[in-house]
Amino acid sequence: MFLLGTLAVLTAVLALAPLYVVLPLTEQSATLLDLSLSVRHVSPLACLLLAATATAWFAIKWRKWTGRLRTAGVALLLVALSGAALTRINIVERIFPPADGAVLAEIARFVDVADTDIVIGVKMGVETRAYPVRFLAHHHMWNDKLGGVPILPNY
Amino acid sequence: MNFLMYDEETGSWWQQISGECLFGPLKGRKLTRIPSDEVTLATWRAEYPESTAVRFMGGIRYPKSDWEKRISTLPAAGGSKSRKDLPPRELVAGIEFNGASVGFPMEALRASGPVNHAVGGEPVLVVAGKDGNSVRSFFRRLGGNVLIFYKAPDTADFALVDEATGSRWDFSGRAIAGPLAGQQLERIQNTKDFWFDWQRYHPKTTVYRVGR
Structure with a gap:
């Protein structure tokens, strides 16, 4: 039971620590950010191994555990499995939806935002393009190509 | 306002304001700022x-024109080290x-x-x-x-x-x-x-x- 508990806690920590990257309105320190990104890097594989070990351990032991002990075992196994599942979901992408499907319009006919709204204006060679800040502020960035150059307008 | 950006090609993380790569294979590299x-x-x-002009068709509700005014009252990151x-x-x-x-x-x-x-x-x-x-x-x-x-x-x-x-x-x-x-x-x-x-x-x- 102690082993199962340790595995569950480890999985949870590895799955949740990367959320430090997206903590809003807090000042993240460079060291902790680095640590958190490192954890995020290894957590999908690490959590999978931990959860697999937890499952195997539970399969071996569950017959011996009875009553509340068995309930606790199931709960801990569930924690480990959810942790592993969590690392397979790109949470960041769910919080900040990437823009998909954007089309170009002639500026003369562009009425999606008000005349007084701010746009990011870019000129690359002979091509010019306006990126409304209201849209960019939601998606934060848009991978684009202007005047033959790949650019990343962001806000 | 500041955030990290992730590229799927190399799995590197980039700081928005500087364009600098903070983590991943391209760590230390910097994107070129273009005039805007x-x-x-x-x-x-x-x-x-x-x-x-770019029309975004996310099918979701975008912030309204006065969004900048509305977020101006939100708390800001920085803590005690911030200059006043x-x-x-x-x-x-x-x-x-x-x-x-x-x-x-x-x-x-x-x-x-x-x-x-x-x-x-x-x-x-x-x-x-x-x-x-x-x-x-x-x-x-x-x-x-x-x-x-x-x-x-x-x-x-x-x-x-x-x-x-x-x-x-x-x-x-x-x-x-x-x-x-x-x-x-x-x-x-x-x-x-x-x-x-x-x-x-x-x-x-x-x-x-x-x-x-």
């Missing part, structure tokens, strides 16, 4: 009638040059008209558009001379005059009348940012104050 403008749709359309020169969510037009940086509060730019200042020893002009939200910056050196700009007193529209020749200049930095007609000021990039964010990434920044 922060102006109203009307201003951009008038200056670049051949421009395209300005309120955290005050918008500044920040300029970096020659290793120096200066934040020009939008409030001051709206109130005082064109600002003749220097960044890193180089004379610059920072000016808000007629709408009060567009902002552009220029080098004041033209040929061998350093120009000083004032708001044209005889019009409610946007126009600047320079002290030496009395030529008139528009918001794109072009002289439209007078002895210097046809001349173009060179742009210097400004970054509109909240004070809490600007001071975090430019710890040695000074702040422009009216009358100094």
Whole structure:
């Protein structure tokens, strides 16, 4: 039971620590950010191994555990499995939806935002393009190509 | 305002404000900043009638026009280390040059008209558009001379005059009348940012104050 508990806690920590990257309105320190990104890097594989070990351990032991002990075992196994599942979901992408499907319009006919709204204006060679800040502020960035150059307008 | 960006090709993480890679295979590399403008749709359309605009079709509710006003009351990151020169969510037009940086509060730019200042020893002009939200910056050196700009007193529209020749200049930095007609000021990039964010990434920044 102690082993199962340790595995569950480890999985949870590895799955949740990367959320430090997206903590809003807090000042993240460079060291902790680095640590958190490192954890995020290894957590999908690490959590999978931990959860697999937890499952195997539970399969071996569950017959011996009875009553509340068995309930606790199931709960801990569930924690480990959810942790592993969590690392397979790109949470960041769910919080900040990437823009998909954007089309170009002639500026003369562009009425999606008000005349007084701010746009990011870019000129690359002979091509010019306006990126409304209201849209960019939601998606934060848009991978684009202007005047033959790949650019990343962001806000 | 500041965030990290992730590229799927190499799995690297990039800082928005600097374009620097903080984590991953490309750590230490830096994206090249391209010149960009922060102006109203009307201003951009008038200056670049051949421009395209990007319509985002996310099918979701985008923030409204006044979103910037509404988020101005949100708490800001920074904590006790933050400098208290300005309120955290005050918008500044920040300029970096020659290793120096200066934040020009939008409030001051709206109130005082064109600002003749220097960044890193180089004379610059920072000016808000007629709408009060567009902002552009220029080098004041033209040929061998350093120009000083004032708001044209005889019009409610946007126009600047320079002290030496009395030529008139528009918001794109072009002289439209007078002895210097046809001349173009060179742009210097400004970054509109909240004070809490600007001071975090430019710890040695000074702040422009009216009358100094």
